[in-house]
Amino acid sequence: MIKIKNIHKAFSDQTILDGVNMLLQEGSSTAIIGTSGAGKSVLLKILLGLLRPDIGEVSINNIQVSYDKPGRTLSEIGMLFQGSALFDSLPVWQNICFKFLKGGEKLSIQDAKDLAIQKLKKVGLNHEVANKYPSDLSGGMKKRVALARAIVGNPKIIFFDEPTTGLDPIMTNTINNLIREIVETMEVTALTITHDISSVEQIADNVALLESGMIRWEGKSKKLRDSKDPYVYQFVNGKTKGPINVT
Amino acid sequence: MRILRNLGKSAKIFLQKIGRVTKFIILIFSNLFTPPTYGGAILRAFFQIGWMSLPVLGLTALFTGGALALQIYAGGSRFNAEQVVPAIVAIGMARELGPVLGGLIVAARVASSIAAEIGTMKVTEQVDALITLSTDPIKYLAVPRVLAATLSLPVLIAIGDSIGILGGYLVGINRLDFSSSTYLASTASMLQISDFSSGLVKGAFFGLIISVSGCYCGFQSSNGAEGVGKATKSAVVAACVFILAANYILTEVFFNS
Numbered sequence: 102m103i104k105i106k107n108i109h110k111a112f113s114d115q116t117i118l119d120g121v122n123m124l125l126q127e128g129s130s131t132a133i134i135g136t137s138g139a140g141k142s143v144l145l146k147i148l149l150g151l152l153r154p155d156i157g158e159v160s161i162n163n164i165q166v167s168y169d170k171p172g173r174t175l176s177e178i179g180m181l182f183q184g185s186a187l188f189d190s191l192p193v194w195q196n197i198c199f200k201f202l203k204g205g206e207k208l209s210i211q212d213a214k215d216l217a218i219q220k221l222k223k224v225g226l227n228h229e230v231a232n233k234y235p236s237d238l239s240g241g242m243k244k245r246v247a248l249a250r251a252i253v254g255n256p257k258i259i260f261f262d263e264p265t266t267g268l269d270p271i272m273t274n275t276i277n278n279l280i281r282e283i284v285e286t287m288e289v290t291a292l293t294i295t296h297d298i299s300s301v302e303q304i305a306d307n308v309a310l311l312e313s314g315m316i317r318w319e320g321k322s323k324k325l326r327d328s329k330d331p332y333v334y335q336f337v338n339g340k341t342k343g344p345i346n347v348t
Numbered sequence: 349m350r351i352l353r354n355l356g357k358s359a360k361i362f363l364q365k366i367g368r369v370t371k372f373i374i375l376i377f378s379n380l381f382t383p384p385t386y387g388g389a390i391l392r393a394f395f396q397i398g399w400m401s402l403p404v405l406g407l408t409a410l411f412t413g414g415a416l417a418l419q420i421y422a423g424g425s426r427f428n429a430e431q432v433v434p435a436i437v438a439i440g441m442a443r444e445l446g447p448v449l450g451g452l453i454v455a456a457r458v459a460s461s462i463a464a465e466i467g468t469m470k471v472t473e474q475v476d477a478l479i480t481l482s483t484d485p486i487k488y489l490a491v492p493r494v495l496a497a498t499l500s501l502p503v504l505i506a507i508g509d510s511i512g513i514l515g516g517y518l519v520g521i522n523r524l525d526f527s528s529s530t531y532l533a534s535t536a537s538m539l540q541i542s543d544f545s546s547g548l549v550k551g552a553f554f555g556l557i558i559s560v561s562g563c564y565c566g567f568q569s570s571n572g573a574e575g576v577g578k579a580t581k582s583a584v585v586a587a588c589v590f591i592l593a594a595n596y597i598l599t600e601v602f603f604n605s
Contacts, residue, residue: 146476151480184472186473187477188474
């Protein structure tokens, strides 16, 4: 369970998050949607312990996230970064098993390689990819490798930051299906940051709309398109006029 | 009043920056001797910073030694003191030109590459990814580079000094009509261990300056490619300026002792 309590964050004079409260139940899949610059990625970094909030606190499975040493809560989290964030200097298998080669938990090289190949299969890539470098991969393949890295430690929680940004519709569908499958088979708590409505409907049970640093609407993803909330209506239908300030 | 306010603001920003750099250096040193140690990353850093800098450093030293021999010969001939060429080339290279030019050349090559590499990792979220994978970025990215640069630079400087002296020797015997034995004897009689050792100590300090500048500016990168470009430029400028300043301070220390 993830508890987000009264999170405020500002950079210089600009308020990014202005009192965000959320509760993510164990085993649930939630999406946070919102316009670019709404504060979604900042919130995610605060959840990971990478950014310290000005006010407020986050607890993951009843352990408060520490911003000095975030390792305690991070060990339970898998993270898929927006741009994949694969390490250019390492082959795919080392990227996937980085945690077990350089991080706290250790595996032998052969075991790490076997585990990487196993996870590659899970995301629909064959074993030949294991020895390639990130620069040899397409955008979709990089995303799948990053997904394999996110699930390698069998985390209880997975965060997905814009998982389908920059991908073609077929690859978007492939990634969404993979995320859905992973969330269901691994029984993880998932949080996805996105502004792709069709992805939300495919991968999330619950949705929250973040706008101008505040959660403006929360509900089931099935009810998103039918919502009469002016923020949701404007966002879902891509209207330029409405409560969301488009600048 | 406005000038004073602006001055105060600038001084505050400067002091904040000094504080952040000091904190960064302390963080690196506090991580130097605590596990885990990334042996592979350290070896790679030694190869990239030490071994790969040798060609450019060697060429710089060779040509500098040769040019120095010509200049000293031209100057010395005004006082009928051409025979001082071997001694001054050797002392000049070992005490001053070898360390400073070597430091500046390595700064241009290494500080820029460290800043660009870490900066790119920062703006593409690879540094954040390291943290989420239970790896301390300072320990994994900065410590190996600082260790490799601080320990490689003295060795590089020693090699550069020798190649510089060789450059002077080659010009001396081929262009200035010195006999090989006279040149070598004169060099050997004038050079003292302390001439070399001061250069080696300077080298260690310069290595520390270069690597800390590169790492610090890299970690401060933001705003995509433009930010990485700025970080790279700042790293090289900072490294070069601090090398020259440190060189003066260290020369004063050695001169007085």
